Amino acid sequence: MSETRNEQLAVLESMVRIRRVEERLAELFTQGNIPGFIHVSIGQEAVAAGVCSGLGPGDSVLTTHRGHGHAVAKGIELRRFMAEIYGRQNGFCKGRGGSMHVADRNVGVVGANGIVGGGLPIALGTALASQYRGEKTVTVCFFGDGASNEGTFHEALNIAALWSLPVVFCCENNSWAQFTPQSSYMKVTSVAQRAAGYGMPGTCVDGSDVTQVRAAAREAVERARSGGGPTLLECKVLRWQGHYVGDAQKYRAPDDVKEARTHDPIRSYAEVLGAAKVLEPGDLEKIEQCVKAEIDDAVAFAAASPMADPADLLTDVYA
Numbered sequence: 620m621s622e623t624r625n626e627q628l629a630v631l632e633s634m635v636r637i638r639r640v641e642e643r644l645a646e647l648f649t650q651g652n653i654p655g656f657i658h659v660s661i662g663q664e665a666v667a668a669g670v671c672s673g674l675g676p677g678d679s680v681l682t683t684h685r686g687h688g689h690a691v692a693k694g695i696e697l698r699r700f701m702a703e704i705y706g707r708q709n710g711f712c713k714g715r716g717g718s719m720h721v722a723d724r725n726v727g728v729v730g731a732n733g734i735v736g737g738g739l740p741i742a743l744g745t746a747l748a749s750q751y752r753g754e755k756t757v758t759v760c761f762f763g764d765g766a767s768n769e770g771t772f773h774e775a776l777n778i779a780a781l782w783s784l785p786v787v788f789c790c791e792n793n794s795w796a797q798f799t800p801q802s803s804y805m806k807v808t809s810v811a812q813r814a815a816g817y818g819m820p821g822t823c824v825d826g827s828d829v830t831q832v833r834a835a836a837r838e839a840v841e842r843a844r845s846g847g848g849p850t851l852l853e854c855k856v857l858r859w860q861g862h863y864v865g866d867a868q869k870y871r872a873p874d875d876v877k878e879a880r881t882h883d884p885i886r887s888y889a890e891v892l893g894a895a896k897v898l899e900p901g902d903l904e905k906i907e908q909c910v911k912a913e914i915d916d917a918v919a920f921a922a923a924s925p926m927a928d929p930a931d932l933l934t935d936v937y938a
């Protein structure tokens with residue numbers, strides 16, 4: 620499928636926005652401006668940007684504790700996103716959720732989730748609602764390789780296949796679950812292999828290559844949208860940083876970290892677009908400037924917003 624220059628530049632811009640947002644979050648967290656924990660996806664941006672580039676505003680996304688990139692790529696409003704992470708009243712959850720609980724239903728960000736594997740059953744809910752109403756919208760559920768060992772993963776894939784639900788299960792496999800390497804918690808090396816056990820297609824791509832991610836995601840989204848049921852899409856990525864901001868990764872060989880950082884999805888896509896004369900001199904600088912201005916504005920908004928009020932603790936709760 621041929622695509623326009625603007626579409627390709629938008630994908631590059633999306634990856635740059637994710638990277639710069641997370642770099643800023645890490646900086647603000649280290650300075651003590653942000654409560655709780657922050658998990659960044661630096662180095663993994665091609666998955667969020669690539670998959671979300673094929674979705675429309677009516678499509679839904681579920682994400683994880685490492686979910687800033689997915690929310691940003693889906694178009695979350697940066698001001699309220701930042702205010703939520705700052706713990707401020709203007710945040711999407713009035714500052715009570717923080718980084719692991721951002722959500723913006725206006726753009727289909729159903730929610731991040733601090734419970735590993737927690738998004739999978741919720742994705743069945745949005746996908747079932749879409750199928751029931753005949754809406755032709757798709758749900759993408761992002762999760763990690765660690766989450767693919769939770770019961771929720773197996774239950775969700777089974778029902779999704781059985782009911783042909785319009786969902787794409789996107790496993791962002793960075794080969795670590797906190798401080799444990801993948802080989803210590805699962806026998807198979809590829810999560811996509813597990814698709815066969817549930818009767819759905821499983822695909823595995825290089826998640827550092829946004830072109831590959833986009834092609835595979837497009838096929839999976841089209842299958843879901845046209846009533847063909849779910850797909851398990853595994854994107855193999857490399858984790859540049861620790862599990863959370865502040866984790867020095869002492870449990871990892873320094874060469875492994877060094878090697879991971881040689882796979883830069885932004886640099887490689889910029890090179891591809893440069894060689895094709897899609898990216899012209901000055902384009903990347905313009906993208907950087909525009910993204911910086913958006914982030915500066917969002918941070919200023921968050922910092923000026925009132926703190927979440929402890930007196931509101933019991934409002935908006937069910938029981």
Ligand SMILES: Cc1ncc(C[n+]2csc(CCOP(=O)(O)OP(=O)(O)O)c2C)c(N)n1
Pocket residue numbers: 684685733734735736762763764765766767793795796797862
């Ligand atoms: C149900 C549950 N078990 C354990 C944890 C603690 N925990 C937080 S993140 C994480 C690792 C998740 O690994 P993975 O799914 O591969 O995602 P990644 O962090 O690599 O993006 C664990 C075990 C949790 N939050 N929820």
